[in-house]
Amino acid sequence: GVFKEHGASLDFTCLEMRTADASIACLSNPEGLITQVIEATQSHGMHFGGENALQRYDTAAYEQMISYKEHLKGLTYLRLTPELVEPDNLERFKDFTTVMHGVGHQEAQSVDDINEMIG
Secondary structure (H helix, E strand, O other), X not given: OHHHHOOOEXXXXXXOOOHHHOOHHHOOOHHHHHHHHHHHHHHOOOEEEEEOOOOOOOHHHHHHHHOOXXXXXXXXXXXXXXXXXXXXXXXXXXXXXXXXXXXXXXXXXXXXXXXXXXX
């Protein structure tokens, strides 16, 4: 199709969000929506890129983004804030980027794997 022919890609937000964390009242299903978008990009020969929507620096958010790693052509990490560079947050972010890039710890698939290897 035309998308594949021109190397189009689609960047989608909310990769850190989990359905289990969403309010029942919202009837939100971010994981299902992301899966639907990934499948649509694949079926049209497009690249899939993503980004975080919320300012979160916790392991659960990073793990959720890592779960899409195999589908991502690229990732935009939003919100470089003073809170991100606080020691604990910066250490988690470093572990996250190590897993996403596969640098140094090829077998690591999660932030917890990194912590076990270097712990």
